[in-house]
Structure formats: structure tokens, C-alpha cells
Amino acid sequence: MIVYDMRCGNGHVFEEWFTSLGDYDSKAEEGLACPECGDTAVTKALSAPRVNGGATEPAGAPCGLPACGMGGCQLMNGG
Numbered sequence: 001m002i003v004y005d006m007r008c009g010n011g012h013v014f015e016e017w018f019t020s021l022g023d024y025d026s027k028a029e030e031g032l033a034c035p036e037c038g039d040t041a042v043t044k045a046l047s048a049p050r051v052n053g054g055a056t057e058p059a060g061a062p063c064g065l066p067a068c069g070m071g072g073c074q075l076m077n078g079g
């Protein structure tokens with residue numbers, strides 16, 4: 001199964017499940033409708049692949065001290 005985030009012309013975003021890429025093509029050709037408002041101007045919303053987790057790691061890997069993540073790391077400050 002493939003799940004896509006779809007967006008209608010009124011900005012509603014909803015999930016649509018497809019059994020295959022061909023299934024998506026045929027349904028898109030028939031015309032998908034928004035479950036909220038019935039709008040058929042539905043496009044595939046660009047979205048990143050779903051990842052479990054949520055919290056993103058800070059870019060610069062800290063040295064491991066709690067103070068480092070708060071900007072008070074002596075090593076990072078050249079101290």
C-alpha cells in the first residue's frame with residue numbers, strides 16, 4: 001500500500017491510500033475528491049516521508065555536556 005498526502009483546491013489535506021502506483025494513476029485520472037468539501041481539484045501534496053520521532057537533533061553535535069546544548073559550552077566557545 002502507498003499513502004499520499006493529498007491537497008484539495010481549498011487547502012484541505014487528507015490521506016489517500018493506493019494499492020500501487022498504477023492504482024494512484026487510475027484514481028487520479030478518474031478524479032479524486034476531497035472528503036471535506038468534495039473539491040476535485042486535488043493534487044498530491046509534497047511532503048517528506050513519514051518518520052517516527054519528532055524531535056530533531058541540533059545540527060552542531062554538542063560535546064555531550066548539558067551546558068553545550070544551551071550555548072554555554074566552554075569547549076565550543078574556545079574557552
Ligand SMILES: [Zn+2]
Pocket residue numbers: 008009010011012034035036037038039
Ligand atoms: Zn477540501
